[in-house]
Amino acid sequence: MGDEKTELYxxxxxxxxxKGLPPFEALRAFDAVAQLGGVRKAADYLYRDQTVISRHxxxxxxxxxxxxxxxxxxxxxxxxxGSQYHKQIAAAIDAIAAATADLVKRGDTGSLHIRCMPxxxxxxxxxxxxxxxxxxxxxYTVHPAExxxxxxxxxxxxxxxxxxxYNHESEPPEEFRSSLIVHSPVLAVASxxxxxxxxxxxxxxxxxxHQLLHEESFDRWRNWLGSYQVKxxxxxxxxxxxxGHLTLHAACQGRGIALANYVIASEDLAAGxxxxxxxxxxxxxxxAMGTYYFIAKANRWDSSLIRRFRDxxxxxxxxxxxxxxxx
Amino acid sequence: MGDEKTELYxxxxxxxxxKGLPPFEALRAFDAVAQLGGVRKAADYLYRDQTVISRHxxxxxxxxxxxxxxxxxxxxxxxxxGSQYHKQIAAAIDAIAAATADLVKRGDTGSLHIRCMPxxxxxxxxxxxxxxxxxxxxxYTVHPAExxxxxxxxxxxxxxxxxxxYNHESEPPEEFRSSLIVHSPVLAVASxxxxxxxxxxxxxxxxxxHQLLHEESFDRWRNWLGSYQVKxxxxxxxxxxxxGHLTLHAACQGRGIALANYVIASEDLAAGxxxxxxxxxxxxxxxAMGTYYFIAKANRWDSSLIRRFRDxxxxxxxxxxxxxxxx
DNA sequence: TCACAGCGGTGATCCTCCGGCACCAGGAGT
DNA sequence: ACTCCTGGTGCCGGAGGATCACCGCTGTGA
Numbered sequence: 001m002g003d004e005k006t007e008l009y010x011x012x013x014x015x016x017x018x019k020g021l022p023p024f025e026a027l028r029a030f031d032a033v034a035q036l037g038g039v040r041k042a043a044d045y046l047y048r049d050q051t052v053i054s055r056h057x058x059x060x061x062x063x064x065x066x067x068x069x070x071x072x073x074x075x076x077x078x079x080x081x082g083s084q085y086h087k088q089i090a091a092a093i094d095a096i097a098a099a100t101a102d103l104v105k106r107g108d109t110g111s112l113h114i115r116c117m118p119x120x121x122x123x124x125x126x127x128x129x130x131x132x133x134x135x136x137x138x139x140y141t142v143h144p145a146e147x148x149x150x151x152x153x154x155x156x157x158x159x160x161x162x163x164x165x166y167n168h169e170s171e172p173p174e175e176f177r178s179s180l181i182v183h184s185p186v187l188a189v190a191s192x193x194x195x196x197x198x199x200x201x202x203x204x205x206x207x208x209x210h211q212l213l214h215e216e217s218f219d220r221w222r223n224w225l226g227s228y229q230v231k232x233x234x235x236x237x238x239x240x241x242x243x244g245h246l247t248l249h250a251a252c253q254g255r256g257i258a259l260a261n262y263v264i265a266s267e268d269l270a271a272g273x274x275x276x277x278x279x280x281x282x283x284x285x286x287x288a289m290g291t292y293y294f295i296a297k298a299n300r301w302d303s304s305l306i307r308r309f310r311d312x313x314x315x316x317x318x319x320x321x322x323x324x325x326x327x
Numbered sequence: 328m329g330d331e332k333t334e335l336y337x338x339x340x341x342x343x344x345x346k347g348l349p350p351f352e353a354l355r356a357f358d359a360v361a362q363l364g365g366v367r368k369a370a371d372y373l374y375r376d377q378t379v380i381s382r383h384x385x386x387x388x389x390x391x392x393x394x395x396x397x398x399x400x401x402x403x404x405x406x407x408x409g410s411q412y413h414k415q416i417a418a419a420i421d422a423i424a425a426a427t428a429d430l431v432k433r434g435d436t437g438s439l440h441i442r443c444m445p446x447x448x449x450x451x452x453x454x455x456x457x458x459x460x461x462x463x464x465x466x467y468t469v470h471p472a473e474x475x476x477x478x479x480x481x482x483x484x485x486x487x488x489x490x491x492x493y494n495h496e497s498e499p500p501e502e503f504r505s506s507l508i509v510h511s512p513v514l515a516v517a518s519x520x521x522x523x524x525x526x527x528x529x530x531x532x533x534x535x536x537h538q539l540l541h542e543e544s545f546d547r548w549r550n551w552l553g554s555y556q557v558k559x560x561x562x563x564x565x566x567x568x569x570x571g572h573l574t575l576h577a578a579c580q581g582r583g584i585a586l587a588n589y590v591i592a593s594e595d596l597a598a599g600x601x602x603x604x605x606x607x608x609x610x611x612x613x614x615a616m617g618t619y620y621f622i623a624k625a626n627r628w629d630s631s632l633i634r635r636f637r638d639x640x641x642x643x644x645x646x647x648x649x650x651x652x653x654x
Numbered sequence: 655t656c657a658c659a660g661c662g663g664t665g666a667t668c669c670t671c672c673g674g675c676a677c678c679a680g681g682a683g684t
Numbered sequence: 685a686c687t688c689c690t691g692g693t694g695c696c697g698g699a700g701g702a703t704c705a706c707c708g709c710t711g712t713g714a
Contacts, residue, residue: 065631304392
């Protein structure tokens with residue numbers, strides 16, 4: 001500090017001080033509200049909590065010192081000043097977005113090796129990947145993953161994994177990084193025909209009298225029943241089909257009751273091929289949960305291709321399943 | 328969570344997903360580097376550490392997945408892609424800045440009551456306020472502050488205060504908020520004429536033989552000498568001029584040695600009217616420090632006018648005294 | 655008319671990212 | 685060789701962003 005006593009007096013020969021911009025996230029929130037006409041709508045759009053948008057709006061208004069927004073109990077509108085301001089802001093944001101997207105596409109060369117569980121690949125990813133390639137051209141290969149994580153021979157760029165439980169904090173050791181994609185309830189599903197011709201099901205315990213479709217081991221059903229306090233599920237029987245999507249397929253054909261998460265079952269449920277056995281039944285209320293995780297090598301976590309795929313994936317899942325928790 | 332088992336399957340009826348923009352601060356850093364041709368230059372311009380800019384650049388490049396910048400030991404240049412990208416980004420940033428500045432000026436109505444110490448008002452603020460009014464039209468009044476903080480009768484909007492010491496953590500109680508403007512060394516200054524005709528000064532202790540110019544009390548000199556381990560300064564004598572700028576004026580006239588911080592003395596030092604008594608003398612090396620603080624009522628801290636004045640003030644001080652610490 | 659479903663706002667809390675400091679590595683100009 | 689310039693890393697503290705839980709308000713329909 002003693003060497004700072006220089007005598008020079010600098011009479012401010014400064015550049016144009018291009019400074020003092022309002023926080024950018026606040027501007028994005030303002031833009032979304034302006035477009036959609038409501039704080040909550042904007043929040044949904046940006047995948048943020050409504051309170052965040054509310055605060056951002058106040059930040060912008062405080063910053064510029066002008067009233068930009070009229071809040072009403074039925075939504076939010078812009079004032080005259082706000083409308084003018086929004087026009088310019090929106091144009092600038094669009095320009096940045098366009099320029100960035102342009103550059104991102106131009107630089108696309110790499111290929112992405114995706115490994116995921118067969119059910120997810122079959123029922124969700126395969127049909128969705130097309131839309132990713134549209135906006136992010138490149139080459140992508142999908143490789144079904146084994147049930148047991150095998151991080152030692154991690155030959156893929158990214159992996160999508162479903163694990164039972166809600167708070168699954170046991171992260172893969174070092175070197176890898178993972179982030180949550182979505183929580184999904186684990187449902188017992190069967191075809192309407194099967195249910196029509198079988199004994200009625202009122203509570204979880206009744207399932208023990210039914211044909212349960214298993215994957216590799218009996219543990220999944222055992223744990224699931226355990227979460228509903230069904231204790232005497234020690235020795236289960238039934239066909240073992242080794243993989244989740246096979247049990248789902250068998251259930252569609254009326255061969256029994258399968259366990260499936262909502263993400264891979266929703267299509268069959270919506271089409272009526274499958275029914276949630278526990279739907280509208282009090283005893284099934286606190287449903288067992290599972291979680292999809294996104295996994296990649298830590299040192300490539302922020303690389304362009306992986307981050308874009310991750311963003312796309314989480315957005316697409318959120319868009320398809322807005323009623324599932326993603327945090 | 329139990330009520331979330333609705334069966335609806337939503338096939339993504341989403342808006343244009345205007346998402347995935349790179350962090351805005353990183354774009355601003357990229358813009359600055361592109362304009363100025365160097366990381367450190369950009370850092371100076373944005374009042375940031377050089378490392379921040381470096382990281383921001385890496386962030387942008389990782390984000391878009393393209394090489395935008397060529398780092399050389401003599402500066403940084405843009406690649407072809409980088410140059411193209413910068414054109415669009417810069418235009419957008421300028422648009423946002425212009426729109427914001429426009430709106431801010433339009434909404435300018437209030438007046439700002441500034442209270443600060445006489446020395447700072449006389450030697451720095453009065454000449455600078457003009458440039459603030461240029462870019463931020465409005466009405467401003469300056470009122471000299473007493474030495475002792477009087478927060479009970481705080482009739483001004485903002486106050487600028489100089490306190491001795493480096494880490495002065497004793498904040499005004501509640502209701503008020505303060506932020507650091509700049510650290511400044513506290514120098515012993517005298518006119519060349521005075522020094523020429525007086526006993527030579529080799530180390531701080533020699534000052535005891537000189538005519539010391541005091542403000543309200545002898546404490547400032549006593550503490551200052553104490554910071555140089557001069558113990559026998561119990562009973563000091565000399566004229567008491569009550570206010571700092573008066574002692575400075577007296578020192579210019581050769582009436583003795585005054586204590587002054589660099590901010591208010593720099594002009595006289597540069598002009599040769601005053602000399603730093605301790606300049607280039609080893610015993611004066613670890614200089615006593617003082618700090619300028621910006622103070623305002625907490626609930627108005629982020630109001631447009633106050634925040635703009637605060638930003639302008641800190642920027643202007645930093646521009647005038649780039650060699651003083653501001654954090 | 656009263657419960658309810660929208661709307662936006664507030665307080666407290668968590669945590670990620672930005673920013674700073676200390677230090678390192680490498681080339682350029684004496 | 686020594687110094688000064690350039691940019692880059694490890695580490696850590698703090699601000700702002702995001703969330704949860706909750707509130708107050710208004711319009712609406714049983």
